[in-house]
Amino acid sequence: MTPKEVVLNAVAAIFTNFDPEAAEQLLAPGYIQHNPAVPTGAAPIVGFIPGLKESGIEVTTHRVLAEGDLVVLHNTYTNAQAFGAEALVGFDVFRVEDRKVVEHWDNLEAVTEPNPSGHTQTDGAVEIVDLNKTEANKELVVDFVNTILRDGKGDQITDFISTETYTQHNSQIADGLDGLGAALTAWAEQGITMKYDETHLVVAEGNFVFTASEGTLAGTPTAFFDLFRVEDGKIVEHWDVISDIPSEMAHENGKF
Known part of the structure; x- marks a missing residue:
């Protein structure tokens, strides 16, 4: 699998399929966490999955780009009270090594109304060219x-x-x-x-x-x-x- 595929499969296991076993296979045990509210390591993430399923959280990925071992997702999370709000927009960055996710950074903020020009936080161009x-x-x-x-x-x-x-x-x-x-x-x-x-x-x-x-x-x-x-x-x-x-x-x- 490419780094993009590893990351997308891991995100699907955690937020779409709510599959702890699949997530455990895709996250390195020593997974380094930079989200300020989440303990480091794979075990806490795997342990959160049943609660995420119960919460009804949904993730929509708007953009994916990758360079080397780093993959960036531009996401929206809804039913995201587990993360502190009804709806959040965020960038998630993952580092992949030996076909496992080994490190994660993110930034999240509340979804807002369109800006003065009518654009949302996630609409716009998506195609990677050049x-x-x-x-x-x-x-x-x-x-x-x-x-x-x-x-x-x-x-x-x-x-x-x-x-x-x-x-x-x-x-x-x-x-x-x-x-x-x-x-x-x-x-x-x-x-x-x-x-x-x-x-x-x-x-x-x-x-x-x-x-x-x-x-x-x-x-x-x-x-x-x-x-x-x-x-x-x-x-x-x-x-x-x-x-x-x-x-x-x-x-x-x-x-x-």
Whole structure:
């Protein structure tokens, strides 16, 4: 099985088929967990499955991309009270080794109403194309995150984001550079600052590039999971999931 197949089979075993035996075969015993609320190891995940089945939780996977041993899923969870809300959107990142899932990171936030441009947190393009441009697209996005989001060099933003088409899926931001600028101005007027400090994970496949970064939002330690779509050398679409990084976790692995 490819890493994508291993991950999709594991997610199906846990959230669709509710099959502890199948899950146990696909998760390494020493499975490293980074979700702050879930203990590390495979045993806790397998032990949660009967409760998940009883809860009626459902998962819908909108996008899948993979690079090497890392696989990213863009998911929606409904009937997700077990995770703290009726409906959640999230990015799940899995590392696969020897046909088993050995590590997991995620970021979750509540599903919201469409943003000012009418886009939801998960709609938009899904097709992976331009596989021959994977490395160039990855370099562009990493440079964008470092230059704009980390170093704050906003005057260079048109080097990275298309001035003609930029579709935004963040719940509070409208399409286009004007929409992004208006949101950032409104946040600044409210004293809300956003700062990326370090990017821990980058996964690229064709026209999609995913990054998982650590920083602060309004002074609070924050995890920023972003997905970008690139076309003709510019970023043309963006999805994200943002969540606080708690000071206490159910393990010692950290958020990243």
